[in-house]
Every structure is written in C-alpha cells, then in structure tokens.
Amino acid sequence: MDDRDLTDVLQEGVRAAAASSTPLRLQGHDSKAFLGNPVDGDPLDLSAHRGVVRYEPTELVITARGGTPLAEVEAALAENRQTLGFEPPHFGGRGTLGGAVASGLGGPARPWGGAPRDLLLGVRLLDGRGQVLRFGGEVMKNVAGYDVSRLMAGALGTLGILLEISLKVLPAPVNTATQVLALSRDAALAKMRELARQPAPLSGACHVDGRLYLRLSGAEASVRAWQQRIGGETLAPHNTFWQRLRDQELEFFDRPDATLWRLSLAPATSRLACEDEVLLDWGGAQRWVFTDLPAEQVRKMVAVHGGHAEVFRRAPDETAPFQVLEPGLLTLHRRLKERFDPAGIFNPGRLFQGWLS
C-alpha cells in the first residue's frame, strides 16, 4: 500500500460524526480488538493513513502516521541498527504504530526500555471537534505546556485520533543473548529481583513452566561476562522465545476459552492466591494469570499490593476489563474526555463503560 496523508478525509469524517453524535469505532489493523470493552460504533479505518514522515537516525527520532504498520517502522529502524525501545506486541503478526501507542502496551523489554509513553515525544492529534492539534515535538526534552501527547498513550483512542506520532528511538544492542535456568517460580522471582539490583545489561526476565529466561543486551564483552556470571544454558540465537512471549504465542497463552488476566504490581510481591497458572514477565512486575477465582477477589488481592488487575483477553460474560477508578480519578477522566471529545464519539465505553452518563 502507498503512503498517504488522509488528514483531510479523517477530519471530514470526525466533523460529520461530531455533528450527528455518531459513535466511531477507531481501528488500525484491529489486532487488539479484544482489549477493553467492545465498542458499538461506525468503524473508522485509520490504516490507510500511513507512512514514515521523517526519520533522522542521528537525531534518534522517527515520525510516522498512525496507520503505519509496526513492521514497516521497525524495518526502517533496523536498516540503521535502531529499535523501538518498548518492543510493542504484534498480535497475529499485525499492528499499527497508532494502535501500539494508543494501547500503551510494552513488550518484554518494558522495565528497561520503557513503555510507549516513555518514548513518545509528540503527536499530531485530531480531536473530537475535528481540530488538528500538535503537542510535544521531535526533540528529547520539551516542557512547554502540559504533556498532552503522553496522555494519548494507553487512552485506547478515547481522546483523539493519532495522526502523526514522534518517538525517541534507541540504538540496537551490539550483542544479545538469553540464559535459561531451571528454577521454581519463587526461586526465579528471587533471582530476578537480585539481578534487578545489579548493573546487569538485562532486557528481559521471564519465568514460565519451571524455567527462568534472562535476556542480556548490550556491549559485546559485557553480555559475555554476564552470561558467565548468570550461568545456565544459552538459548540458541534463532530461538524466537521473546517474540512469542511478546505476541502471546507461547503455549502458556494457548487457552482460547479461559480468561487471561494481566496483573501489574510491585515486582517483588510474593505469590498471590490467584497465581495458580502464572507466567512472570518484567522481572515480576507483570504477571499473566489464568484463574477460576471471581474477578472481585482477584482485583482485591492485587490492589492490596498497590497494583491493578486487568482482564486482557476475556471469556464471554466477563467482568469490566479494567479496574474501576476511585471517584476522584474518575471525575478527572470524565472531564478530560469531555474536553477532548465533547460529543463522545471516539470509542465510547472502550476504557470504562457508562462513564459519561
């Protein structure tokens, strides 16, 4: 497909929808359709608004239209030995840059490489009035005005359409290797926390099926030295473990009928009662869980530790996907939503249902 700037078309569409209060369901590749509540609205396809607008490797900045396929962005970066630090998932092998930012999801490198919000430098935004607005920019440091661009990361398209996205990119590591240790879940968590306190060049730490996977990325000699220090077996270089973890294609995730929970909490938190079947990622800070416990109970036990539990992929008739916010926060969310999208046309209810009522 050709690169195209469809700003005018999208602007028209949004203005018309706002005028008639027609809800819109924003979609790129729709590879994360399962995320959040289902949206009842006219589909607005954003995937044809695509293309890298500017990429300057020595400035460590790329700007691309929201509909640009992630794979295309990553290929452009790879030519210059650079990467997106947040390792976004490509569920089903698909995904756009806009979707990656709007979902806010970071891959296995998240604790070290950041989430989309950490690398986001600026956006060109189409708001609910059909105005094209620019926030942030293409420079690393910018504190002029409120950080509206970062507010878009993880908003699931409820505040506006991401026309253009500028991201800080990172040099690809010179060397990468993965060590695998056979360890119990508790021993693996202890090991991950111990390593997190050392200056190890970690870029992944995951425990699943009795094995701890530790990915090292950095200078040639430093990766080698830490491989020695950590021990265990070295994963074959062509093994796609991290990619399958990122895209949820490991066998652990293969339970289409069960509810997959995502727990996000303090990494050293000891085993919770809901962790019957668990995959520990992010050194313990992100836990993928299948459990039969009632949703309320799961949420409570995670909240006690200052974290939150999210229904990531759900079985039918499941509970609300995201933890309900305390009233003060919900008020702020409602007011922000009203200001960015006064007619309530963008992905109504996807984040929280009935919050505008």
Added chain:
Amino acid sequence: MHNSEIDSLRRRLARRFAEHLADEYILRDEAERRPYECDGLAAYRHLPLLVVLPGNIAEVQAVMRICHEEGVPVVARGAGTGLSGGALPLEDGVLLSLARLNRILAIDPDNCCARVQPGVRNLAISEAARPHGLYYAPDPSSQIACTIGGNIAENAGGVHCLKYGLTVNNIQALEVVTVEGERLTIGGSGLDSPGYDLLALMTGSEGMLGIVVEATVRLLPIPERAQVVMAAFDDVETAGQAVADIIAAGILPAGLEMMDNPSLRAAEDFVHAGYPVEAAAILLCEVDGDNEAVSEEIARVRQRLLDSGATEVRTAMNDEERARFWAGRKAAFPAVGRISPDYYCMDGTIPRKHLPRVLREISEMSEQFGLRAANVFHAGDGNLHPLILYDGNQPGELERAEEFGGKILELCVEVGGTITGEHGVGMEKINQMCAQFPPEELQLFHAVKAAFDPQGLLNPGKAIPTLNRCAEFGAMHVKAGDLRFPHLERF
C-alpha cells in the same frame, strides 16, 4: 484589591489556618514573607499574601480547602531553585511551601523504588539509596538543593537524561492534593495503572493541576563504572557533527555535553579543569555501565571523536580526573557569573542538526543587542543553554537581555524545537508560548487545566498564556508584516 482588603484577607486566612497549623508555620509579617518573594529567577519578585508551611498531608489538605472556600490562589514552592519564575508568589495569593515535608518514607530495594515526601532533596534520595547499590537517575544541576516535588512540577532533566530519561520516566506514583483539598493516588506499585496517564500529565505541570504531597520514584542500580572523554574542536560545526557520529555509531552515552569557547574559557579560569582554552568547542562524553561495557565503548567513542576531526581527545584515567573534567561543566553558570555582573540563562531545545545555524544566529544577535553570550549545550538531547551576559545596573540592559533571550527561544521554535527543555515556562517564557502554540492548542491546555482546577486557583497566570495575552504579544512582534492569529481582536 485595596491594601485594606488585602490586610483583612490576610488576617482572616491566618486565623483560619491557625485552626490547623501551629502559629510558627504561618508567616504573616513582611520580614518573614520577604525570603519567599522570588525563586531562582530573581528578576521577578512579588511579596506573597501569606506563607504557610504545612508539616503533613492533612495540613496541606486543610490549607487547600480553606483557600478553595475563600477563592484565594495558591502557589506551591519546593526549594525555590526554579529558573522560570514558576514559584513566583502572587500578592493576593498564599505561598504554600512544602519544605517541611522532607522525609524519605521508605527505600524499597527489592522493588527498586523509594517513597519520599515532596520536600526531599533530589540528591538525598540517591544518598539514601546508595547502601543498597541503587540511585535516582535524574540529576538536574541544582540537585544538592532542589526538591523532588519541584522536579516533578518541572519534569526536571539533567546531564544524564539522554540515556536515563527525565523525571516523568523515573517516577511511578504520586499522592496529590487537589485544589478542593481532596487526596488522590495517581499511579501504583507496578509499571502502569488503569485509565489515562495522569502521572505524565501531572509531571511538568508547574503546580497548575494539583499539589504533590508524596512521590514513589524508581531507583536504578549504580553503574559499576563511569568514564569520561574530553575532545577539543576547531569549530562548532565539527563538534556538532561528532555528536551525530557518536549516535550513528550506536552508542548511547550517559552524558554528552558541549561548551563553546566563551563558556569553556570562563569555566577554565574558574575551576582549572584542564580545558584547552583555544578550542572553539569541547565535548564531554561519558559512558557508564559494567566494566566490560565501559572499556568497549570508551574505545569506540575515542576512535569516533578522532575520526570526526577532534584536535585533541583525552580520557579521564581515574575518578579524580573525571571529577575535574566535569567540574568545569558543572561550574559553567557560576563561572560565567564571575565574568559578568549578571547573566540570563536560556533553555531551548533544538533538533541537534540545527546547532551550527542556531549558534551562528545567536552570535549575530549578540552583536545586534550589544550583549555577550556563552553557550552550554546538553548535546545528546539538543537542550541548549545560552547564557546572556548583562549588567542589571546599566539602565535598559536587563530589558535588552530579555528581548535577546526571547529572540533565541523564537529561533528554537523556528528550527523545530521548543522554548523550554527543562526549566519550565513559569512566568518567564509565557510570551514565547504564543510563538510555539496556536490558539486552538492553548485553548486545549486551558481546558486540561479546568478539568483539574475549574476556578483557576492553582498557580494562576503561569505556564499557559491567555489568548488575550498572546494577541497583545503578537501585536508587538509582527513578523515581516505577517500577523500571527489574524482572526483575534487586538487591544
């Protein structure tokens, strides 16, 4: 407001505050209020109506509730080291000092984080974390004095942010008191939280959205080793190209700083860092990490710098020499202070490739305004700090310096950059906001503000200009006959 009204408001507020705070923490007398009249931007001064120093969150809430009921504006203040007048008081407003909330509540090495009160000094966090092998990465140059609360309000950076990020990348939760006096938790114990990223919105909001009363910050392992290389260049352009070459080689330095001849000369005269005073510019490039990584990268950096045309490359061979190399850079501002009665520090960010043009134009403006300029540059992330030298005792020089500074910021915007990289807009750059943002975007900023503070009581008049103000400013700065915001009425 008349003086008598001001006095009676002061008396009434003090009486109400006294129901919640010990008397010694309510400063009424002019002599007591005087030290709070300005922050680090001393050219702007206002005596606050009243100063309060709450000692716990409940007291902050009480103060906010009372001010909200009375419709009195509140300006929050940390250590007062800010450089943009963000903590400039209002004559009819309460100055809320968070200096007494200065305890480190917990260091949690297992989860690599620390829970601190807002008045804790930036450096104190790293000092407390050091026994655990951890530190707090953002290191603004005022880190011995500035507080974490102020760092959050300004989204403070430092010399290491190319690699380690800004404040926004290094905090994970905030306790916030709203303008109504309600307490909110934003963020959580993990790496994300449900809903909108209010943590990012609060960071850098200059005290306009809420009062931060507690923060949980991330801690990182202290690198095993750090080493710095100094390189000298015959011209600024070559030095700028060398920076691009280092990045192109796939190296992400922990620090990458440039000084031009006037600033390196001033620094050398001041601290004798061993800088080559004939150089047009020097670069300081620091790499950190484990032993092996540093050895490997320092060799690559040296080679790159030589290939890029450095006339001299010196590697600090020990910690003492490393400290000396950095001493000059860290003392650059006071060093310039020694060669001029006053200086005015700017804070634009530009795409790095435009550095030669921006420096050339600054030097032209310097002649035009008849004021000297020295440049210090966070070269890795494009954040430029031109220092304008002036004498405040000479009539008109301060105004000329401010106009010169304003022109530099507008130039930064013109080349695709921003008017402030890390010092904030505050009072100082409020006019230049009009150059960076069109009315629709400013209106959205005001809408965000209104979502948190419908009556506009939190630090009013800072950071985001009103459209009227921009119209007035625009009328003064007509560019080549091309009026900005032509559809707005002029006053």
